Amino acid sequence: MSPIPAAVSATTTPTSVSATRERVRSAALSGALMVLASAVLFSTKGVAVKCAFAHGVDAVTILGLRMAYALPVFLAIAWYAGRGQPPLPARTTAGILALGVIGYYLASLLDVEGLAHISVGLERTILFIYPTVVVAVGAVIDPRSISARLLAALAVTYAGIVLTCLGGSDEGPDAWTGIALVAASAVVFAAFVLASPRVMMMRDVGSLRFTAIAISGACVTTLVHLMITHPLQSLDVPMPVHAYGVYLAIGGTVIPAFLMGEGMRRVGPQRFAALSTIGPAITVLLAWMILGETPTAIALVGMAMTTAAVTVMTLARAAPAQASTTTQVALIRAPILTPGGQGVRSASLSRD
DSSP states (O other): OOOOOHHHHHHSSSHHHHHHHHHHHHHHHHHHHHHHHHHHHHHHHHHHHHHHHTTTTHHHHHHHHHHHHHHHHHHHHHHHHTSSOOOHHHEEEHHHHHHHHHIIIIHHHHHHHHTTTTTTHHHHHHHHTTTHHHHHHHHHHHHHGOOHHHHHHHHHHHHHHHHHHHHHHHHHHOOHHHHHHHHHHHHHHHHHHHHHHHHHHHHOOOOOHHHHHHHHHHHHHHHEEEEEOGGGHHHHHHHHHHHHHHHIIIIIIHHHHHHHHHHHHHHHHHHHHHHHHHHHHHHHHHHIIOOOOOOOHHHHHHHHHHHHHHHHHHHHOOTTTTOOHHHHHHHGGGGOOOOOOOOOTTTOOOOO
16 A cells, blocks of 8 residues: 555644634634624714714715715726736626616615615615515516525515614604615615626626726716716815715725625625624614614514514525526625625625
C-alpha cells in the first residue's frame, strides 16, 4: 500500500479539523454580527428622515441630498467593479439604469413621501411586506410554486398589516395617504427584485457592478428631479440636514449594504433572513427613543404578526420539482433587499 501523501494526511489530523471548525465558527459569528449591524443601520433610515423633516425640508430635498452624497461613492464602486471587464453593451447598461430608476429612485421617493404622513414604525412594517408581493407574483406565474404554508403566511402578513394600520391611533389625518404611498413603494421594489436577477444573469454583470450602476442612475435621476422642481436656494438648508443627508448616504446605505452582502455570504440566505427580522423591532425602539413615537398594543401585535409571517415565507421552500426559478430566487433575494434598507440583494442589493 502506498503511503498517504503528507498534504492529505495533514488535512485529517485532529489539530487541522479543530482549526477548520474554529474558522467556520468564527466566520459564522462575524457574519451574524455583520447582518445584525446592517439591520440596525438600515433601521435608522426612517428616523433620520423624520429628524430632517423637523427642519422644514421636504421629501425631494432630503432624498436629493442623500443621493448627492452617495453618487461619488457608487461611481467609484462602479469603476472598481468594472476594472478588467469588457464594456457592457449599451442595451444592458440602459436596462440596469432603468431598473435603478424604478428600484432606487421611484421606490425611495414614494417611501420618503409616505414617511411625511405616518410613523416610522408603521412605515417599516408596511415596507416589510414586499417579499409577499414577490411570492404572489410568482404564484400567478406558476401556481405550483405556492404551498399551503405560504398561503397561510400571506394571510397572516396582511392581517398583521391591517392590525398595525388600525392600531395606529396617533397617526395623522393623512395616514391613509402615507400608507398608500409606502405600500406602492413596496410593490415597486418587488417589481425591481423580480426583474433584476434576469438582467444580472443575462450578461453576468455581477451584483456589485449591477448595484453600483443602478444606484448611480437613481442618484442622477433624483438630482434632476430636484433641479426641475426646486429652486437652487432650496439646498440652502441647516447643517444638521446636510448631516442627515450624509448619514443616509453612507451610514444608511453604503455601509449596511456591504455588511449585509458579506454577512449573507458567511451565514447563508436562511440565517440571514432570520437575523434580519430584528429590523422592524429596532425601528420601533429607535422611533420611541428618539422621536417619541409610542405604538399601541394592537399595532405591536400587528407588527409581530407581519414580521413572523414574512420570516416563515422567506424561509419556506416549495418542493424542488415544483418550485419555479422566479419564486426561489425571489425568496432568497427578497430579505436582502430592504427602504430601510434595506440593494439585487444577493450580496449588494439593498432595499434602500
